[in-house]
Amino acid sequence: MTSAMPEPLVTDSISRYRIRRRRQRRLILGVALLTLAMVIIDIATGPSQYPLRDVFMTLVAPSEAPEAMRIIVWNIRLPVALMAIVVGVSLALAGAEMQTILNNPLADPFTLGISSAASVGAALAITLGVGIVPFADTLLVTGNAFLLALAASLFIWGVSRLRGVNVQTLVLMGIAIMFFFNAMLGLMQYVASAEALQQLVFWSLGSLSKASWSKVGLATLALCVTLPVFIHAGWRLTALRLGDLHAQAMGIDVGRLRLRILLCCSLLAATAVAFVGTIGFVGLVGPHIARLLVGEDQRVFLPMSALSGALIMSVTSILSKTLVPGILLPIGLLTALIGLPFFVSLILRSRKEMWG
Amino acid sequence: MTLRLERLDCRVGGISILEGIAGLEAQPGEVTALIGPNGAGKSTLLKAVAGLQRANGSLMLHGQELASLSLEQRARHLYYLPQEFGSRAVLSVFEAVLLARRTRIHEPHERALRKVQATLKALELEPLAERDLSQLSGGQRQRVAIAQAVTREPPLLLLDEPTSALDLHHQLQVLDWLTLLAAERHIIVVIAIHDLGLAARFSRRIWMLKAGRVAASGAPGDVLTHARLRDVYAIEAHIEWPDDEPPRITPLTAIHSLGR
Numbered sequence: 001m002t003s004a005m006p007e008p009l010v011t012d013s014i015s016r017y018r019i020r021r022r023r024q025r026r027l028i029l030g031v032a033l034l035t036l037a038m039v040i041i042d043i044a045t046g047p048s049q050y051p052l053r054d055v056f057m058t059l060v061a062p063s064e065a066p067e068a069m070r071i072i073v074w075n076i077r078l079p080v081a082l083m084a085i086v087v088g089v090s091l092a093l094a095g096a097e098m099q100t101i102l103n104n105p106l107a108d109p110f111t112l113g114i115s116s117a118a119s120v121g122a123a124l125a126i127t128l129g130v131g132i133v134p135f136a137d138t139l140l141v142t143g144n145a146f147l148l149a150l151a152a153s154l155f156i157w158g159v160s161r162l163r164g165v166n167v168q169t170l171v172l173m174g175i176a177i178m179f180f181f182n183a184m185l186g187l188m189q190y191v192a193s194a195e196a197l198q199q200l201v202f203w204s205l206g207s208l209s210k211a212s213w214s215k216v217g218l219a220t221l222a223l224c225v226t227l228p229v230f231i232h233a234g235w236r237l238t239a240l241r242l243g244d245l246h247a248q249a250m251g252i253d254v255g256r257l258r259l260r261i262l263l264c265c266s267l268l269a270a271t272a273v274a275f276v277g278t279i280g281f282v283g284l285v286g287p288h289i290a291r292l293l294v295g296e297d298q299r300v301f302l303p304m305s306a307l308s309g310a311l312i313m314s315v316t317s318i319l320s321k322t323l324v325p326g327i328l329l330p331i332g333l334l335t336a337l338i339g340l341p342f343f344v345s346l347i348l349r350s351r352k353e354m355w356g
Numbered sequence: 357m358t359l360r361l362e363r364l365d366c367r368v369g370g371i372s373i374l375e376g377i378a379g380l381e382a383q384p385g386e387v388t389a390l391i392g393p394n395g396a397g398k399s400t401l402l403k404a405v406a407g408l409q410r411a412n413g414s415l416m417l418h419g420q421e422l423a424s425l426s427l428e429q430r431a432r433h434l435y436y437l438p439q440e441f442g443s444r445a446v447l448s449v450f451e452a453v454l455l456a457r458r459t460r461i462h463e464p465h466e467r468a469l470r471k472v473q474a475t476l477k478a479l480e481l482e483p484l485a486e487r488d489l490s491q492l493s494g495g496q497r498q499r500v501a502i503a504q505a506v507t508r509e510p511p512l513l514l515l516d517e518p519t520s521a522l523d524l525h526h527q528l529q530v531l532d533w534l535t536l537l538a539a540e541r542h543i544i545v546v547i548a549i550h551d552l553g554l555a556a557r558f559s560r561r562i563w564m565l566k567a568g569r570v571a572a573s574g575a576p577g578d579v580l581t582h583a584r585l586r587d588v589y590a591i592e593a594h595i596e597w598p599d600d601e602p603p604r605i606t607p608l609t610a611i612h613s614l615g616r
């Protein structure tokens with residue numbers, strides 16, 4: 001009988017660093033595969049349930065699938081499933097980078113009121129009722145949402161620069177912004193026509209049901225615009241977590257970096273809100289899961305945050321269709337129910353640890 | 357090839373922090389100690405050189421006026437290590453030091469890894485390489501911050517109380533190593549430090565500040581006198597002068613309030 005050989009002790013720091021990097025990459029790959037599996041389950045789930053194998057075959061070889069199934073999978077369910085992914089990625093990236101630049105574990109487009117501001121922007125476009133050229137209505141909604149999201153972001157940024165403003169004050173300020181814009185939204189609902197009111201309710205609860213290929217395309221475009229900025233600033237953003245003075249000592253123009261990243265976060269939050277309404281806490285929970293799994297080196301933190309956000313959205317999309325049989329629950333309600341306890345636990349923990 | 361400060365003034369919020377700083381010089385290959393009581397302006401002076409604090413006057417490094425350079429350009433010539441090193445970012449020690457190098461030097465990844473490893477070894481940090489910053493003690497975090505500063509290989513290194521949280525072993529080890537590094541790399545190292553004994557032992561030159569002005573500058577033996585310690589620090593001290601060795605200073609008693 002032979003005893004198991006103990007694992008050789010790796011004392012060399014480069015080897016240990018490489019082991020850590022491999023572990024991080026494996027985790028990212030694992031979450032990516034899990035997300036992919038959820039997308040297929042999401043597509044299979046609905047009023048008519050399809051076997052996963054059939055869904056997979058329809059996706060891989062659409063010409064060989066029955067026509068009805070092909071239409072349902074490709075024209076109805078795939079855009080919804082992909083929209084969940086794109087919105088999850090957008091919100092989680094926006095949350096991750098807002099937490100980084102504001103040095104605030106509670107920051108995300110929803111908790112800081114940026115999503116609410118975007119909702120009001122979208123609502124303004126809807127109640128104005130402009131939409132003659134194809135896509136122009138979509139662009140108007142997105143444009144309005146972006147402008148108000150940007151205004152709210154800049155306000156938060158300005159407040160964060162004031163002396164004596166701490167993590168809790170900033171979140172309270174975000175809540176104040178949220179109240180303000182929710183009141184504005186309420187006012188618009190009060191004066192809106194019946195048709196516009198229905199759309200406004202959709203925006204305030206958040207839903208994937210209006211997803212289409214063109215909307216998925218535009219939301220992806222926003223990601224394509226912002227992602228290179230985040231990747232290019234990766235090292236500098238990681239340095240920001242060491243503290244402003246350390247980052248500045250490394251030659252980083254902290255003010256300019258913050259503004260540029262905040263602009264990108266606003267665009268991501270605004271496009272997400274413009275297409276699926278207010279979806280809360282995905283931008284909060286996703287980055288925290290990523291931080292727990294791979295740490296805050298942006299080379300791994302960024303992809304892991306994005307994938308965590310996508311996974312949460314995809315799972316929530318499945319839950320929204322299956323929790324109450326026959327009824328499609330608004331996805332924003334579900335993310336709020338999942339995210340709220342997490343948010344509270346973060347508030348209680350934020351005084352200690354991590355953000356000293 | 358020196359660092360030379362002339363006619364340096366700095367005001368923060370309407371209060372004059374540095375006034376008429378002049379005649380300060382630091383040479384490559386040696387450590388210069390910056391000393392003075394609390395509030396004398398040591399950190400402000402280092403920040404002013406690093407471009408992190410607005411100041412008027414002349415800051416010449418190797419004949420080049422630093423004030424004409426942007427923050428990014430300045431960071432290629434120097435690195436300022438702040439006093440605060442409390443980051444609890446979820447980064448491993450190795451990642452944090454690699455980050456400092458990658459934001460300064462463009463080079464093949466393998467070379468960067470080897471350089472980081474060498475720095476960690478020199479600071480006895482290699483066993484902690486995979487530990488997260490949040491899991492380190494204050495002294496360990498301070499050594500990581502020193503490793504970040506050194507791995508950037510700046511021609512001018514400005515260290516603001518780099519040994520304040522270190523135990524005696526690591527104080528001596530770090531200062532020994534920095535002295536060696538200054539000589540080997542022929543770089544200028546300026547260290548703000550409170551311990552006059554360490555300042556005398558490890559520096560070839562001392563800048564002494566009092567209330568935002570230069571009280572004295574020169575070799576430790578010339579600067580650290582009974583009269584100056586009484587005037588600047590308001591202390592009585594015992595000073596020994598062993599042959600061919602730096603002065604040994606033992607503070608004895610505080611004689612009156614410094615008023616700052």
